[in-house]
Each structure stands twice: as structure tokens, then as C-alpha cells.
Amino acid sequence: MAGRCSWLRIWTALLIATALLLLCLLGSLPPWTRIGLILRIAVSEGGSWLALVGAAVIALAAIPGPRPRMRWAAIAAATLAMIIALLPLLRVAGNVRQADAALVGALGADWIARIPSEARAGMRHAPFRLRDLALGIPSGAVDESLLVGDGGFPPMLLLRSREVAGPLPIVVALHGGGWQGGSVAEGAACHRYLATRGYLVYSIDYARAPARRFPVQLDEVNAALTWIASRAPGDGGDPARIVLLGRSAGAQLALLAAYGERQPAIAAVVSFYGPIDLLGGYRDPPRPDPLDVRLLISDYLGGTPDQQPQAYRAASPLSFADRPRPPTLLITGSDDHAVLLSFQRRMRDRLTAGGTPVALIELAGAEHAFDRVPGGPGGQVSLYYLERFIAWAVAR
Numbered sequence: 273m274a275g276r277c278s279w280l281r282i283w284t285a286l287l288i289a290t291a292l293l294l295l296c297l298l299g300s301l302p303p304w305t306r307i308g309l310i311l312r313i314a315v316s317e318g319g320s321w322l323a324l325v326g327a328a329v330i331a332l333a334a335i336p337g338p339r340p341r342m343r344w345a346a347i348a349a350a351t352l353a354m355i356i357a358l359l360p361l362l363r364v365a366g367n368v369r370q371a372d373a374a375l376v377g378a379l380g381a382d383w384i385a386r387i388p389s390e391a392r393a394g395m396r397h398a399p400f401r402l403r404d405l406a407l408g409i410p411s412g413a414v415d416e417s418l419l420v421g422d423g424g425f426p427p428m429l430l431l432r433s434r435e436v437a438g439p440l441p442i443v444v445a446l447h448g449g450g451w452q453g454g455s456v457a458e459g460a461a462c463h464r465y466l467a468t469r470g471y472l473v474y475s476i477d478y479a480r481a482p483a484r485r486f487p488v489q490l491d492e493v494n495a496a497l498t499w500i501a502s503r504a505p506g507d508g509g510d511p512a513r514i515v516l517l518g519r520s521a522g523a524q525l526a527l528l529a530a531y532g533e534r535q536p537a538i539a540a541v542v543s544f545y546g547p548i549d550l551l552g553g554y555r556d557p558p559r560p561d562p563l564d565v566r567l568l569i570s571d572y573l574g575g576t577p578d579q580q581p582q583a584y585r586a587a588s589p590l591s592f593a594d595r596p597r598p599p600t601l602l603i604t605g606s607d608d609h610a611v612l613l614s615f616q617r618r619m620r621d622r623l624t625a626g627g628t629p630v631a632l633i634e635l636a637g638a639e640h641a642f643d644r645v646p647g648g649p650g651g652q653v654s655l656y657y658l659e660r661f662i663a664w665a666v667a668r
Contacts, residue, residue: 278337285333286342289349292326296356303562303609303639312607312639317648319357320405326354360649363636367649368399371633371657378624378631379599379664387663394469395663399656400649408647409655411464419474423499425492426477429456430507431467438508440472441515441539441666444500448520448544448641450563451481451489451572459519461646462655469659472509474500478525482571486587493529512539513666517658519544520610520641521572527589531597540599540665542658545611545640548619549590551577558609563640565610590615593622599629599668601661603654605638633657 298308299315315322333346375383384392404410413434420427432440443466447458456475463473476496478489501511516538518526523546530541547553550569554577557565570576573583585591600623604616616632623630635642635650642650 279339281332281335282337282339282342282346285329285346286349288325289329289333289346289353292322292329293349293353293356296322296353300356302560304560305562308560309562309609309639309641312609313642313644315357316360316607316637316639317642317645317650319360322357323354326350326357330354360637364400364649364653367633367635367653370636371399371631371653374631374633375657375661378629383664384660386667387660388667391470391663391667395659396656399653401652404647404652405649406647409461409465409651411461412468414464414467421496421499421503423495425496425499426479427456428477428496428500429475431463431473431475432508433467433470436468436470438472439505439510440470440508441513441662442500442504442509442511443471443473443515443517443662444497444526445473445475446478446493446516446518446522446526447475448518448522450568451486451521452568453480454522459517459643462643462651462658465655466659466662471662472504472507476500478522481568482574485574486572486583489525490528490587493525494532497529515539515662515665516541517544517662518542518546519643520546523547524550524587524589527600528587528592530600531589531592538598539668540601540662541597542601542661543589543603544643544654545604545608545616546589546602547611548588548615550588551584552588552590552615552618553611554584556612558612560609563610590619590622593619593628594626596627597623599661599665600631601658602630602632603635603658604632605635605640605642605650607637608640610640631661 299311303309303312329350330347333343414431417430418427419430447454456477467473478492504511516526516530523543526541530538554566554569573580577584602616606613620630620632638650
């Protein structure tokens with residue numbers, strides 16, 4: 273009986289180790305499909321959990337028993353998987369140095385000192401914490417309400433701390449989803465954290481392509497912003513301090529709304545891996561292209577660049593970056609397979625030339641939508657600087 277148990281233990285360890293190594297290897301390859309993209313995010317941002325599984329396999333295989341070659345094979349496979357899974361942690365220090373340099377270069381060496389001391393006191397003390405990697409981003413008691421306006425836009429989600437008195441600065445968040453999906457629940461951990469830190473957070477929705485095409489989405493976002501500005505005082509918010517925060521497709525809309533001639537003016541805008549140049553994105557898609565970027569863009573704009581040249585220009589934030597705009601924070605991954613890093617750098621350079629304070633945080637090894645794992649290395653580092661940039665913007 274003991275011999276059978278030993279055989280079962282060894283086979284189980286070898287099978288799990290092999291599957292774990294295969295998962296880590298596939299998650300390290302360029303993604304050719306949506307599943308491949310999900311695997312890359314899982315390995316690059318959630319690799320620590322995979323490493324824990326590897327450690328458990330090593331402990332299981334290390335128990336003396338028959339078939340030593342199988343035991344050592346399991347240990348070797350699990351060890352290699354652990355190394356691959358933990359590599360993203362080694363990039364954290366370099367990402368922090370790059371982010372520090374980018375923000376100092378954009379906002380000045382004393383930018384942190386310009387954040388009120390009471391705001392700095394409650395911020396995250398480190399860009400990365402092992403505790404948050406294991407348990408997620410902590411937040412306090414937050415009330416969530418679904419709001420339905422009368423301005424011709426979809427319902428939105430309002431998040432507010434139960435413990436912080438107003439009037440509060442406002443963060444308006446726009447979800448991603450390739451203009452065809454997503455929901456106001458996206459970014460929940462980040463939004464709950466910001467609400468705990470004393471921001472009134474509105475997570476807004478917009479129409480879906482291809483049934484509804486640009487500029488319908490932008491019109492809805494602008495209508496929602498006008499409604500929020502009129503309603504905010506009753507919710508405990510300050511409409512003179514609004515920051516826009518967008519992810520992917522939502523970042524494209526956030527940038528366009530922030531750069532438009534509107535009142536009240538936007539204090540700042542944050543783009544997580546947002547499409548910057550839709551004409552460039554159509555003509556130079558990522559390779560491989562797991563999301564079929566050309567199809568997403570043409571469905572959104574109603575045709576190809578030859579068919580809809582004006583729409584491509586009007587929908588590209590890059591077109592409006594040649595003059596002073598609200599302070600802008602661009603956050604992206606170096607390995608983004610939906611919006612190429614080169615577009616983000618082009619946006620930074622054009623905004624800088626146009627007189628806009630802009631910082632580009634490039635997270636080495638991070639994939640598109642990396643913050644879907646909020647406690648991962650990319651999610652934590654980006655939240656650390658996001659929080660400080662917003663606090664700086666609303667204190668100006």
C-alpha cells in the first residue's frame with residue numbers, strides 16, 4: 273500500500289510539474305490568440321501563485337521514494353517553471369527607476385513635495401509589496417451606487433468612501449474592451465482603493481461598436497461628464513477637480529474628452545495602454561495580433577482609412593497633441609500586443625513639443641491589460657504612481 277502511494281505521489285508531482293512548466297512556457301511566448309494573451313497576463317502578473325504551486329511540487333517530489341529519475345525530473349521541471357514565473361519580480365526595481373525618472377522629467381524634481389502632506393501621509397509606502405501580491409490591493413469601506421442619468425448616456429457606477437468627507441476630487445473612469453465589450457466593473461480594485469483614499473469615483477459606460485460607431489461614444493462620454501459636473505456637489509464631489517482615467521479603448525475616449533474644448537476643464541488625464549493613433553494602429557498592427565486590431569478599429573470607425581479618413585483623424589488623440597493640454601500620464605507595457613509601445617512614445621514626444629506636461633511609464637515585460645491582476649507587479653507599480661500623479665494634479 274505504501275508503495276502504491278509513493279508511485280501515485282511521484283506521478284502526480286511529475287504531471288503537475290510538466291503542466292506547470294508548459295503553462296509558463298506558453299505564457300512567455302508572443303500571443304497569437306486571445307487565450308495566449310490571457311496566458312501572458314497570468315504568467316507575467318500572477319506568476320507568484322504559479323511559483324507557489326511549483327514549490328509545493330518540489331516538496332512533494334523531494335520525499336524519498338521509488339523512481340528517483342522521475343522525482344528529479346519533476347523537481348527540475350517545477351524549478352524551471354518557478355524561475356520563469358518569478359522573472360517579472362526581477363523587473364520591478366527597473367520599472368520603478370524608469371517611472372521615477374519619467375515623472376521627475378515631466379513634472380519637476382519637486383513634484384512629490386507639491387502634494388499636500390496630509391495626502392502623502394496615507395499613500396502606499398512602496399511601489400511593490402509581497403502582501404498585496406498574495407492578498408490583493410486593500411481598501412476600506414466603500415459604498416457603490418448605480419446611477420441612471422437623463423442625458424442620453426448609459427448607467428454609471430459611483431464609488432465613495434464611507435469615512436471621508438467632501439468636497440472630494442473626482443475620478444471618472446472609462447473601461448476598455450475594444451469598443452465592443454467591457455463593463456463599469458472593470459478596474460474595481462483600483463477604483464475602490466481610490467475611493468478609500470478620498471476620491472469620488474464615477475465609472476462610466478458608453479455605446480458598443482459595431483452597432484454604434486464613433487463619434488457616438490465620445491458624445492456619450494462628454495454628456496456624462498457634463499451630467500457628473502452638475503450632480504457632483506450633491507454627491508460630495510468638487511467639479512473643479514476632475515481627472516479622467518481610461519483603460520485601452522476607454523483611454524482613447526478619455527484622452528479625446530480631456531483634450532476637447534469643454535467646461536469644466538479637466539485637471540489631468542491618465543491613459544492605461546490607450547490607442548493613440550488609430551490610423552497608425554490600422555496600418556501598423558502588432559505582430560502577432562491576438563485581438564485583430566484592424567477589425568476592431570474598422571468596426572469602431574465604420575470602415576478602413578481610405579473609406580473614413582476624417583474619422584481616423586478625429587478619433588486619434590495624437591491629432592490633438594500639438595498644443596498645451598491637461599497634464600497627461602501614459603502607462604503601458606513594453607510587450608503590449610494590442611497598442612505598440614512606439615505609439616505611446618510618439619504621443620509623449622508630440623505632447624512634450626506642444627507644451628503639455630506628460631510622463632510615460634513603460635513597464636518592462638508587461639502585456640496589454642496587465643492591471644487585470646491588480647496585485648501583480650505591473651498593477652502595483654502603476655497604482656503607486658497613478659495615486660501620486662492624481663494627487664499632484666488635483667492640488668495644482
